[in-house]
Amino acid sequence: MMLNIRDLRVSFQNESGSPTEVVHGISLSLDKGETLGIVGESGSGKSVLSLATIGLLPKTAKPTGEILFNGDDLLKMPEKRLSQLRGSKIGMIFQEPMTALNPAMRVGNQIAEGLRLHRSISRAEAQAEALRLLDMVQIPDAKRRIESYPHEMSGGQRQRVGIAIALALKPDLLIADEPTTALDVTVQAEILDILDDLVSELGIALILISHDLGVIARIADRTLVMYRGNEMEQGETERVLRQPGHDYTRKLLSALPRRARAGLDFTPPAPGEAP
Amino acid sequence: MKKIPLALIIGGSITAVLVTAAILSRFWTPVDPTAINIPNRLKGPGVGGILGADHFGRDELSMIMAGAWTSLGIAFSAIAIGGTAGTVLGVAAAARRGRFEALVMRFNDVLFAFPPVLSAILLAAILGGGPLTTIVAIALFMIPVFARVTRSAALQIWARDYILAARMAGKGGTRITVEHVIPNIAAQIIVQIAIQTGLGILTEAGLSFLGLGVAPPTPSWGRMLADAQTYLSTAPHMVLAPGLAICIAVLGLNLLGDGLRDLTDPRRRQAT
Secondary structure, eight states: OEEEEEEEEEEEEOOSSSSSEEEEEEEEEEEOOEEEEOOOTTSSHHHHHHHHHHTTTOOTEEEOOOOOOOOTTTTGGGGHHHHHHHHHTEEOOOSSSSTSSSSTSSHHHHHHHHHHHHHHHHHHHHHHHHHHHHHTTTTHHHHHHHHOOOGGHHHHHHHHHHHHHHHHHSSSSEEEEEETSSSSSHHHHHHHHEEEEEEHHHHHEEEEEESSSSHHHOOOOOOEEEEETTTEEEEEHHHHHHHHHHHHHHHHTTTOHHHHTTTTTTOOOOEOOOO | OOOOHHHHEEEEHHHHHHHHHHHHTOOOOOOOTTTOGGGGTTTTTTTTTTTTTTTTBBBHHHHHHHHHHHHHHHHHHHHHHHHHHHHHHHHHHHHHHHHHHHHHHHHHHHHHOOOHHHHHHHHHHOOOOSSSHHHHHHHHHHHHHHHHHHHHHHHHHHHHHHHHHHTTOOHHHHIIIIIIIIHHHHHHHHHHHHHHHHHHHHHHHHHHHOSSOOOSSOOOOOHHHHHHHTTTTTHHHHHHHHHHHHHHHHHHHHHHHHHHHHHHHHHHHOOO
16 A cells, blocks of 8 residues: 555644644555545545645644555654655645745746756756646647746646646655636536546546545545544445445535436435434 | 826836936036035025025035935935845744744834834934934834734735645745745835835934934935024025925835835725
8 A cells, every 4th residue: 555544633732721633533545546535524624634644734733643655654754854755756736726826936937846856957857847747737838838927827727737736746646635626617627637647647646635526426436535524434436425324425415416416326315314 | 908007107207306316416416515605595496596505505406416315325225224134034934933923023013112213312322323323223113114014925925825835845944935935025025115215214304303314514304404494484495495305205205105016916906
C-alpha cells in the first residue's frame, strides 16, 4: 500500500478548556492507480483529513495515529523532510481556482516555480516542461496562454492550471479537495475526465474530496463516507452507492435530485424512516 | 480599458507640478531664494515679485519653490525609512503570527500613541534640531501606519490557497512573503505612500513652524508661515503663499492616493 492511514484523530486546541476533536479515528488505504472518493457534508472533517495527510494543519491542531506514506510515518517526519516530500511526491488541487493561483504571477512561472524548487533545471527547461503540462491538461493555445495572468483565464482554465501545478513534479499521490465545486457542469465533466485519464496513465493515486455524489460515482473506485469526523462506511463505490450499508449514506443519496438518483438505481427510504 | 479616475488626473497633475518645481529649484529660481533685498521689504504681489516679498525682501515664489524641495525631500526620506520599516514589520507579523505578531503590533500601538510633534520635540532634545531629526520623527510615526496596513493586507493574502500551495512546495515564510505576499499587496502600499507623503509634508510644515525643522536660511514652508504671523495685518500675502502651497500639495497627494486606490480597488469604486 502506498498510503495507509491508521486511526487518525485530529483535535484543535482551544484558547481555554479541553481540545475539540474533529476527526475521530479514520483509517484508509490507497494504492497506485486507485481513486478514493471522500464524501460528506460541510464540517464532516474531509478537508482537515486532507490537510493532515500533507502535514499542513494549522499549528493549533494536534494529529495522532499513523499516516504511512510509502512506509514512512508523515506525522513523525521532521519538517524539513516533509517539505521535500510535499510537492514532489504529494500534489494538491484546490477548490477555488480563483484563489489557488497567485494573481500577480504569470501561470507559466507558477508551474515552473515548483519544478525549479525541487529539481535543478534551467529556467528554459522549466518553461518547456510547463508548456508540456499545459498541453497535457488541454489548455487550448498553450504557447500563448503560458504568458497569461490568472485573471485573463476562465474558471475551468484556471483549474486546469491548478492541476498542471499539482502534476508538475509527477507526484505519487494527488489530493483534490472539491476540485470541481466552483465550476459549471460541462467544465466539471472535462476536469473529471482529465483527472481520470491522469490516474490511469501516470499511475498516481487520487484522493477526491467532494460533497457531490455524482462526481464520486463518476470517478472513484472506492468511497469513504464521513459524518462529523467519523467514518460512516467505506467500500467499493458501486456497492456504497447502490446498496448503502449505513443510514447516513442512504440519507445523502436521498438528498440527490430525483433524476440523478435514477441513474444509481437507488430507492430512497420512506419518509419518516430513521436515518 | 479602465476609466482613469478624475481624482488621479488632478492629484497626479498637482504632484507632477510640485515635483517639477522642487527639482527645478535646485538649478533655477526667479531670484536667489536666500538673497536679501531690503528695498522690496513686505511688498505685495506684482510689485515685489510674482508672489511678493517677505520681511527681508526675499522673493516669495523662489522661496516656495526651494521650500518644495525641502518639504518633499524630508517627506520622501521619511516615507522611505518609515514605510520600509513599517512594511517589513507588518509582513513579518503576518508571516509569523503568534506572540511575535502581538509584540510587533503592541509596539506599533505605543509608537502610534505619541503625537508626531511631541516625539519630534523629544528627538530634538536628544539629537538636536535639523532635517535629520524631522525625518526621523516623521518616519517614526509612519511605521505603525504602514505596519497596520501591510499586516492586514498580508493576512488576507496568507489565507489564499496559493499560499498553501507554495507552502506545500516547501517554501519558507520569508520566501513566500517576498514572492507571493508583497507583489499582491503592492497596490495598497503605493496608495499609502501617496497619502502618507501628504501627511509628511503637513507634519514637516508643522515642525518647522515650531522651529524644529531645517535651519534658516534654507527656505521651508512651515517657517515662512511662522515668519508671516507677525506681519499678518500689514502683509497678508506672506501667509497666503506658503499656506496655499501646503494646502495644494497635501490636497494633490491625497487626491493622487484616492485616485490610485480607486484604480486598483474596483470594489470601492462601485460603492462610491
